[in-house]
Amino acid sequence: MDADQFKQLVMPHYRRMYMLALRFTADSDDAQDAVQDAVTRLWQNRQGLESADNPVAYILAVVKNAALDTIKRRHPVVGIEEAGSLAHESDPSEALERRERVKNVMAIINDLPETQQQVIMMHDVYGYEYEEIERATGCNYGNIRVLLSRARKTIKNHFIDTTI
C-alpha cells in the first residue's frame, strides 16, 4: 500500500480518530499527538490494516491504544483515570478546568438521541456543511436543521442549569 492509498483509507476517519483520542485524553494537544502516533503505527503495520475485516474498527483500536500510551507518557507515575484529569501545562488549575469542561460537554452530547448526536457532531464539531451531512446521513436539509436545533437547545439548557 503506497502513501496515497494509505491516505484514502485512513484520512476520511481523522475526525473520529481525534474525537476518540479526545475522549480519553480530555486535552486537545494530547489528542492530536495520540492521533499522529496512531497514524504512524498504522503506517508501520499497513499489512494489518489491509487485511483487517473491519478497517475502521482496526483504526479506532489503534487510536485508543495510542491515546492511552500518550496519557501514560505524559503522566508516568499516576494511573490512567487520574492522568486524564491532571495538568501538564503551566497553569494546572486552568488545564484541569478545561479538561473538566471537555468531559462535561462530551457527556452532554453523548446523552443526546443518536441522530441529534450525529448531526451536531458533524456540523458543530467536525465542521461539515449541510450538503455533506445530507450525503452522510441520508436526511434532508429540513430534517437536519430540526435535529441540529433540538440538539443545540438541549445543550443550551444544560448550560443554563449549570451556570445559574
Added chain:
Amino acid sequence: MDDRKHLHDIDSLLERFYNGETTREEEATLRLLLDSPEHAEQYKAEREMFDSLSLIEVPEALEQRLNDTIDSLDREERKKSLRLTRWVKRSLAIASSLAVLCVIGTRLWQPEAEDDLYGMTGAQIEEHTMKALGLIARIQNVSVQNGEDVTPDFEFDF
C-alpha cells in the same frame, strides 16, 4: 444605542442559531459578539456553551499535520529502502570482485594447471572472467534511483 443594537443582533442571531438557521459567518459573528465583556453576565450560559463546544472542535490544522506525517513516513521509508539497495549492490560488487580476484590469483599461482583449472581451459576461464567483470560493471553503473534489478541474466557454470 450601539449596545442596544448589539443586544438585538445577539438575540436575533441566537434565535436563528437555536433554530439551525445561521450560516458559518453568522455563527462566527455571534461568537465575537458574545465574547465582548459587556455581555458576559447576560449571556453566561451561551458563552459557556460556545466555549465548551469550541474545546472539542477538531483543530483545523490536524488534517494537514497528519498528511505531512504520512508524507514524511513515506519519504523516510523510501530513503531506507534506497540505502538498503545501495548496500546490497555494493556488497554484490565487492563479492564479485573478490571472486574474480580469487580466480585470477589461483590461475597465477598455479600456472602449471593452465588447462585444468576447475576443469576449464584457459579460454573458458577468460570467458567467465570477462562475464564477471561485465557483471561488476553493470552493478556499478545501474542507476540507484530507478531501482533496476541487477540479478545477472546468465549463470556461472564452474
